[in-house]
Amino acid sequence: MSRIIIFLLIFAVPVFAGNVRLKEPPGELKKYYPPESDGYPFVELMHNLSISLTATISSIEEKDWKRGERWVLAFKKNYFEIGKKVRKWDKLLKKKAVENLVLSVQKKDLKGFKQNLQIVGKSCIQCHKNYKISTRVIYRFPSFHAVSIEDPVTEREISYEDYMKKMTDDMKRLKIYVLDGKRKKALRSGVDFVKRFESLKQSCSDCHSGEDSTNLYFSDKVKKGLSMVKDGLRRIEKDKIFEGLKFIGVYNCTKCHNTHIIQAELQERFKTR
Ligand code: HEC
Ligand code: HEC
Ligand code: HEC
Numbered sequence: 001m002s003r004i005i006i007f008l009l010i011f012a013v014p015v016f017a018g019n020v021r022l023k024e025p026p027g028e029l030k031k032y033y034p035p036e037s038d039g040y041p042f043v044e045l046m047h048n049l050s051i052s053l054t055a056t057i058s059s060i061e062e063k064d065w066k067r068g069e070r071w072v073l074a075f076k077k078n079y080f081e082i083g084k085k086v087r088k089w090d091k092l093l094k095k096k097a098v099e100n101l102v103l104s105v106q107k108k109d110l111k112g113f114k115q116n117l118q119i120v121g122k123s124c125i126q127c128h129k130n131y132k133i134s135t136r137v138i139y140r141f142p143s144f145h146a147v148s149i150e151d152p153v154t155e156r157e158i159s160y161e162d163y164m165k166k167m168t169d170d171m172k173r174l175k176i177y178v179l180d181g182k183r184k185k186a187l188r189s190g191v192d193f194v195k196r197f198e199s200l201k202q203s204c205s206d207c208h209s210g211e212d213s214t215n216l217y218f219s220d221k222v223k224k225g226l227s228m229v230k231d232g233l234r235r236i237e238k239d240k241i242f243e244g245l246k247f248i249g250v251y252n253c254t255k256c257h258n259t260h261i262i263q264a265e266l267q268e269r270f271k272t273r
Contacts (some may be wrong), residue, residue: 022134024270026088034141041083049078049186057117058107065108072105079120094123139271141263147206152199153192160264167196173247183236190241191231196225197248222253 032087033136052075059068076098083090085192097119104112142158151158151166159167170193177186218226225247 012038012219013265020133021130022137022266023130025131025135025138026086028146029135029139045078045081045085049082052078060105060110060113067103068105069102072102076102080129089127092123092127097123134266134270137263138268141267142207143267144264145261145267149200149203162266163200164197167193167200170196174241175245176225178236178238178241186236187233190229193273194230194233197252203204217252219251221247225251 019023027226029042030036034041052071055071056068056075059071079098080095083093083095097116101116101120102115103109104116105204117124146161148157149160149163150156151163153166170189173189174186177183177189200216201214204217208216225244228240228244228247232238232244
C-alpha cells in the first residue's frame with residue numbers, strides 16, 4: 001500500500017504538472033499593446049504593482065509602518081487600476097483583502113497583514129496561471145495573419161500558412177521526383193520551389209527593417225544551399241539537390257520557425273488575431 005502512495009507521489013505529480021491550460025484573455029487588452037498603444041502600459045502597471053508590493057513588504061519587515069502606509073496605498077491604487085484598465089478582470093480582484101491589508105498597516109497589525117497578503121498574493125498567481133502566457137502570445141507578438149504575401153507562381157496574394165504549404169509541397173515533390181527518376185517533373189517542382197523560396201524574403205521586411213531582413217533570410221550558408229540546389233537542378237544531380245535542401249532547411253526554415261512558429265500557431269488556436 002505504502003509503495004503505491006510513494007509511486008503516486010513520484011510519478012503522478014509531474015504528469016499533472018505537465019498539463020498546461022491557457023485561457024483566452026479579454027480583447028480589451030489589445031488597447032495596451034502595440035500597434036494600438038505606443039508602449040506597454042499594462043506591463044508597466046504590473047511593474048508598478050510589483051514595486052509597490054515589495055516596498056510595502058520591506059517597510060513592514062523593517063517595522064517602518066509609516067513608510068509602509070504610503071506604499072500600501074500606492075499598491076492599492078495600482079491593484080484597483082487592473083480592473084479599471086480591463087473591466088472583465090475587475091471581478092477577479094480581491095479588493096476586500098486589499099482594503100484589509102491597508103487597515104492592517106494602519107493598525108500596525110502584523111498578523112492581519114500576513115493573512116491578507118496571502119489572499120492578495122494568491123490572486124496574482126491565479127491570474128498569471130490562467131492568462132500570462134496567453135496574453136504574451138497574443139499581444140506581444142505581431143501576427144502573421146496581417147502579412148500578405150504574393151505567390152510568384154500563381155501571382156496571387158495568399159495567406160502565410162498557404163504559402164508555407166505550397167513551398168513545402170514543391171520541396172517534397174522535388175525530392176520524390178528526383179528519387180523516382182522523373183527528371184522533367186523534378187525540374188518543374190524545383191523551379192517552383194526556388195521561385196517561392198526566393199520570393200518569401202519579401203515578407204521579412206514587414207516586421208524587420210530593410211538591410212537587416214536580407215541578412216536574416218540569406219545567410220552565407222543559405223546562399224550556399226540555394227546555389228547547390230540551382231546547380232543540381234541543371235542535370236538533376238541527386239546529391240547536390242539534397243545537400244542544398246538540407247542547408248536551406250537547417251539555416252533558413254528551422255531557424256525562422258524556432259522564433260516564429262510557436263507564437264503563430266498558438267495565436268491561430270486562439271483565433272483572436
Ligand atoms: C518567417 C520565417 C519563416 C521561414 C523562413 C519559413 N517559415 Fe514556414 N512557417 C512560418 C510561420 C510563421 C508559420 C505558421 C503560419 C501560420 O500558421 O499562420 C509557418 C508554417 C509552416 C508549415 C506548416 C504549414 C501548415 O500546414 O500549417 C510548414 C510545413 C512550413 N512552414 C515549412 C517551411 C519550409 C519548408 C521553409 C523553408 C523552405 C519555411 N517554412 C520557411 C515562418 C517561416
Ligand atoms: C487579473 C489578472 C492579473 C492580476 C490579478 C495580476 N496580474 Fe500580473 N500580469 C498579468 C498578465 C496578463 C501579465 C502578462 C503581461 C505581459 O507580459 O504582456 C502579467 C505580468 C506580470 C509581471 C511581469 C511583467 C513583465 O515585464 O514580464 C509582473 C511582475 C506582475 N504581473 C506582477 C503582479 C503582481 C505582484 C500581482 C498581484 C499583486 C499581479 N501581477 C496581479 C495579469 C495579472
Ligand atoms: C509579423 C512580423 C514578422 C515577420 C513577417 C517576420 N518576423 Fe522575424 N521576428 C519578429 C519579431 C517580433 C521578432 C523578435 C525580435 C524582435 O523584436 O526583433 C523576430 C525575430 C526573428 C529572428 C530571431 C532574432 C534575430 O534577429 O536573429 C529571426 C532569425 C527572424 N525573426 C527571421 C525572420 C525572417 C527570415 C523573416 C521573413 C521570412 C521574418 N523573420 C519575418 C517579427 C516578424
